Amino acid sequence: MNDIQQLEQRIQELIALWDAAKDLNSHLELDKVFDHILQQMMHVIGAEAGTLWIVDAEGQELQAVSAFGPAAAEILDVTMPQGQGIVWKVLETGQAERIGDVSTHADWNGRIDRESGFHTSSLMTVPLIIKGQSLGSLQLLNKRDGEGFTEQDLRLAEALAHQSALALHNSQMYDELNRMLLSMIRTLATVLDARDPYTSGHSGRVANYSLWIAQKMGLPLNECEELYKAALLHDIGKIGIRDELLQKPGRLTQEEYSTIQQHTLIGAGILGNMEPRRAMEQAVATAKSHHERLDGSGYPEGLVGEAIPLFARIVSVADTFDAMTTVRSYSNGFTPQQGAAELVRCRGELFEAEVVDAMIAILEECDYDLSTYKTERRYQI
Ligand SMILES: [Fe+2]
Structure with missing residues (x-):
C-alpha cells in the first residue's frame, strides 16, 4: 500500500468515525444507544454478528444488552459471570483483543456458540471504558470478507469504542437523572395525596x-x-x-x-x-x-x-x-x-x-x- 492509498484509507476511517460519532450522540434513550453503538461498529468494520456487553450495577456480571446477527435472539439477555470469557478479560485489562481463529484460543468460551448454534471463527473485542470506569465490552464476530479482522479494523474499533463509551456514559447519566426526577416527582405527589x-x-x-x-x-x-x-x-x-x-x-x-x-x-x-x-x-x-x-x-x-x-x-x-x-x-x-x-x-x-x-x-x-x-x-x- 503506497502513501496515497494509506492516506485515503485513513480518511475513510475518519469519515466513518465522524459519521458514527455524529449519529451516536443523536440519541439519549439507553436502548436506542445500545443498538446504535453496535450497529455502527458492525457497519463500519464489516462484521457478520456483534454483541454489546454491559456491566451490571454491582459489577458482577456482563449482560448482552444488544445483539445483531443470525443468533441474536439467543444471545440477547445472556449474562457472563465475572472473570469468564474474552469479554471479561478485555474489560479487566483494558486491552482490545483480535483473534483470527477462536477454536485454538485459550480464553475462548464456546458456551454461547453451543447454545445458539452460531459458528464463530474470527473475533474482535474492545473495551468500553470512560474516565477509568468500565462500562462493558463490544464484541464483533466473523469479518464479512471472511479473512479475519485486521490491525486497522482493531484501531478503528478502538477509536469508535471511545466515542461509544462517551455516548453510553451520557445516556446512562441521562437515564439516571430521569429516574431520579421521576421518583422525586412521585414522592412529591404521594406527600400531597397523603x-x-x-x-x-x-x-x-x-x-x-x-x-x-x-x-x-x-x-x-x-x-x-x-x-x-x-x-x-x-x-x-x-x-x-x-x-x-x-x-x-x-x-x-x-x-x-x-x-x-x-x-x-x-x-x-x-x-x-x-x-x-x-x-x-x-x-x-x-x-x-x-x-x-x-x-x-x-x-x-x-x-x-x-x-x-x-x-x-x-x-x-x-x-x-x-x-x-x-x-x-x-x-x-x-x-x-x-x-x-x-x-x-x-x-x-x-x-x-x-x-x-x-x-x-x-x-x-x-x-x-x-x-x-x-x-x-x-x-x-
Ligand atoms: Fe385540581
Whole structure:
C-alpha cells in the first residue's frame, strides 16, 4: 500500500468515525444507544454478528444488552459471570483483543456458540471504558470478507469504542437523572395525596389514566412521558390550601370555593419557579388549566376549546373521572359505569370528545376495572 492509498484509507476511517460519532450522540434513550453503538461498529468494520456487553450495577456480571446477527435472539439477555470469557478479560485489562481463529484460543468460551448454534471463527473485542470506569465490552464476530479482522479494523474499533463509551456514559447519566426526577416527582405527589385521606393515591391514578388516554390517542412516547409527570403534579398547588378547607364536608361557601380554585394558580407558580423553565412549561400549563372546561365554564381563566392546552384537556378528564369515582368528604362516589356515563354526558361540551372516547375505550377494554388495565405500549414508570 503506497502513501496515497494509506492516506485515503485513513480518511475513510475518519469519515466513518465522524459519521458514527455524529449519529451516536443523536440519541439519549439507553436502548436506542445500545443498538446504535453496535450497529455502527458492525457497519463500519464489516462484521457478520456483534454483541454489546454491559456491566451490571454491582459489577458482577456482563449482560448482552444488544445483539445483531443470525443468533441474536439467543444471545440477547445472556449474562457472563465475572472473570469468564474474552469479554471479561478485555474489560479487566483494558486491552482490545483480535483473534483470527477462536477454536485454538485459550480464553475462548464456546458456551454461547453451543447454545445458539452460531459458528464463530474470527473475533474482535474492545473495551468500553470512560474516565477509568468500565462500562462493558463490544464484541464483533466473523469479518464479512471472511479473512479475519485486521490491525486497522482493531484501531478503528478502538477509536469508535471511545466515542461509544462517551455516548453510553451520557445516556446512562441521562437515564439516571430521569429516574431520579421521576421518583422525586412521585414522592412529591404521594406527600400531597397523603395530606387528605380522601384523596390518597389521587395524583398517581390521574397520572396513570392520563398516560393511558394519551397512548390511546397516539401521542408520541416523549409526550406521554411528559404528560405523566405533569399529571402527577397537577394538584401540587393544594399545598398552599388549608387542610380544613380541602377536607370540609358538605357545601362550600362562595369564598371558600374561590380559595380552593386558587390551587391552580398556586401550582403554576410553584412549578414555574423550577429549573430549567423550558422543561417545566407543560407541567405549569397543566397545573394552571386542568379545571378549564371546553365551553369556557372552567377556571381560572375561562379558556374555551383548543385554547386550553392539550395536556390539561386530557388531565381534566382523568381528574374528573377519579374525583367522581372515589369517596370524597362531600360525596360517596360513583361506580366506574356511572362515571363513564357522566363523561359521555359532558362529551364535547365540557370535555374534549376525543379524550372522553379514549377514556371510555380504556374502561370498556378492562371491563370497568381500571386496576386490571394493561397498556399496549411499553413505558417504564
Ligand atoms: Fe385540581
